[in-house]
Amino acid sequence: MSTFTVGSDTATFMVYDQGFRDSLTTALEDWALPILVADSATWGLLNTLRTPKELVTVRTIAGQPGTTPQTVIDVGGGGGAGTLTVDDLDPHTAILIGLDRTFIDQAGASLGVANFLIVGPA
Secondary structure, X not given: OEEEEEOOEEEEEEXXXXXXXXXXXXXXXXXXXXXXXXXXXXXXXXXXXXXXXHHXXXXXEOXXXXXXXXXXXXXOOOOOEEEEEOOOOOXXXXXXXXXXXXXXXXXXXXXXEEEEXXXXXX
16 A cells, blocks of 8 residues: 655555656656545545645756755645655655546545655655
8 A cells, every 4th residue: 555644644545556657857756656546535635635736846956066956846835745655665755746537436436646746755
């Protein structure tokens, strides 16, 4: 099982191995995780932990020659950064920026895709 925690709120879900996408569209990694959520309450909780991508600004600021550039992340609302733990991977600090549901059954279980910006190690 996998979890995303912001403050005292933790959503638990399962990540499918097939379809995982890791891209570098900014200075941060963007993970697209295919997920199974057991019930509608957990889907709702994930939605409250979401920060719309439009509210996240990522800027890289160059330093002095020979130094590593700094990445500055501004979050203008939503759930903000939390701890993402995916199965056997090390935990990461992440921002949930997208949540797409592709299927819901009568019991409230959902299949979908969760997009996380990976900010760094937890």
